[in-house]
Amino acid sequence: MLNIILRTLLMYAIVITSVRVMGKRQVSDMQASELVITLMISEVASLPLENSERPMLSGIIPVLLLAAIEITISLLMMKSRGLRGVICGHPIVIIKDGKLIESELKRLRMTHEDVYTLLRDKDHPDPNGIEYGIVEPNGSLSILTAQDLSNNGVESRDLKDELDKLNDNDPKRGKKK
Amino acid sequence: MKRFWIALAMLAIVIIAGVAEYLYINANVGILVDLLNEADESIEQQDMYAAQDIAERLDTRFSNNARIFDIFMFHSEVTEIGKGLAALRRYSQTGEVSEFLATSARIKRELISMKNSRVPRLENIL
Numbered sequence: 001m002l003n004i005i006l007r008t009l010l011m012y013a014i015v016i017t018s019v020r021v022m023g024k025r026q027v028s029d030m031q032a033s034e035l036v037i038t039l040m041i042s043e044v045a046s047l048p049l050e051n052s053e054r055p056m057l058s059g060i061i062p063v064l065l066l067a068a069i070e071i072t073i074s075l076l077m078m079k080s081r082g083l084r085g086v087i088c089g090h091p092i093v094i095i096k097d098g099k100l101i102e103s104e105l106k107r108l109r110m111t112h113e114d115v116y117t118l119l120r121d122k123d124h125p126d127p128n129g130i131e132y133g134i135v136e137p138n139g140s141l142s143i144l145t146a147q148d149l150s151n152n153g154v155e156s157r158d159l160k161d162e163l164d165k166l167n168d169n170d171p172k173r174g175k176k177k
Numbered sequence: 178m179k180r181f182w183i184a185l186a187m188l189a190i191v192i193i194a195g196v197a198e199y200l201y202i203n204a205n206v207g208i209l210v211d212l213l214n215e216a217d218e219s220i221e222q223q224d225m226y227a228a229q230d231i232a233e234r235l236d237t238r239f240s241n242n243a244r245i246f247d248i249f250m251f252h253s254e255v256t257e258i259g260k261g262l263a264a265l266r267r268y269s270q271t272g273e274v275s276e277f278l279a280t281s282a283r284i285k286r287e288l289i290s291m292k293n294s295r296v297p298r299l300e301n302i303l
Contacts, residue, residue, distance in 0.1 A: 021183050053252045061194055064187045071184035 007056060008049055014060055015045050018067035023074070031088040031138050037070045088137040090161070095133025095143075108135060119143075198249045199295050205242055206292040209235060213281050213288075216269070220277050225269065228277070232269040236262045250291065258287055 018041065022034075030038065041063050048059035077084040094104045100115060115133070116125075118141040124130060132144040212235050219227035239246075239262050246255045261284040268277040294301055 021180060021187075023180070055248055055250060055252070057194060057198075057248060061191050065191045068184040068187035068191065071180050071187075075181055075184075 003052055004049065007052070010056065011045050011049060011059060011063075014063055015041060018063055022067055022070050033073060033087045034070065037066050041066050091134045091136050091142070093132055093134050094141075095127050095130050098128040098130055100127060110135075115141075201245065202249060202292055202295055205246075206288045209239065209288055210285055212238070213285050216265070217278060217281050220269070220274055225272055229266075229269040232262075232266040232277075236266045254287070254291060258284060258291075261287070 019038075022037070044062040044066070045059055048054045048056050073083075073087060077087060092104050092108060094101055094108065094110070094115060100112060105111070105115065115127075119125060119127060119130075119133070122141060122143050124143055127133065129145060130143050131146050131149055134142045134144070136142055212231055216228050216231040216235065219225075219231060239259060243255055243259055261280055265277060265280050265284065268274075268280060
């Protein structure tokens with residue numbers, strides 16, 4: 001029993017250190033890669049605690065490796081938009097000029113009910129009045145009204161790309177490439 | 178950038194631990210298997226004193242290294258090999274040749290399997 005107590009304390013210290021080193025994003029809105037790493041760390045860290053026959057190193061080494069991979073990938077993603085796109089995905093516009101874009105909803109495998117739930121979370125029970133509704137790479141919905149756009153415009157480059165793509169496919173606004 | 182260095186340090190720890198485990202187990206298993214082969218030869222030549230001496234050396238060597246083996250291996254594996262070596266020592270004292278040879282073969286197989294399972298081969302990775 002004493003061994004289990006000491007192992008638990010040691011593993012707790014290692015996991016806390018790893019999560020702290022990975023940064024604040026790990027404990028708030030997670031991207032796909034961060035979610036995967038977090039799930040894997042929690043699973044791997046529990047193995048030596050469940051089975052005292054298992055050496056602690058078999059838990060510590062994968063936790064350290066996963067944390068190192070996560071830090072390295074997040075640093076590389078800061079340098080490369082392409083890698084960021086591959087690992088985290090891009091924001092996807094699902095509402096435009098107050099209308100749901102069916103093709104994008106299909107791509108995201110989202111139903112109208114899912115969208116309305118997200119809208120209600122954002123205190124917008126109705127898509128009318130929303131200029132753009134964007135599903136962010138972490139799965140949350142961002143809403144831009146006409147007023148937001150007139151104040152700030154669309155600054156984010158990845159979102160600009162998405163909007164350009166959408167406008168190119170819109171026969172009212174531009175030519176289809 | 179600080180995080181990058183921390184990540185590198187973590188990677189270094191992981192690589193050092195992996196290489197240390199591989200080298201340590203590889204070297205020790207090699208020595209233990211050689212000693213077991215020597216003991217087998219001695220017992221086949223009816224040299225019971227030599228076999229007894231080697232069995233004692235094997236048991237002592239493994240007991241001294243068991244704590245480090247425990248860091249890298251499942252503790253039940255280490256205990257099982259330790260028990261086998263203790264039995265081997267006893268068989269060498271009582272002169273039970275067939276039991277000695279059978280136990281020696283079993284320990285050798287366990288040690289070699291333990292060593293091979295550390296090699297990053299496709300079958301071990303999968």
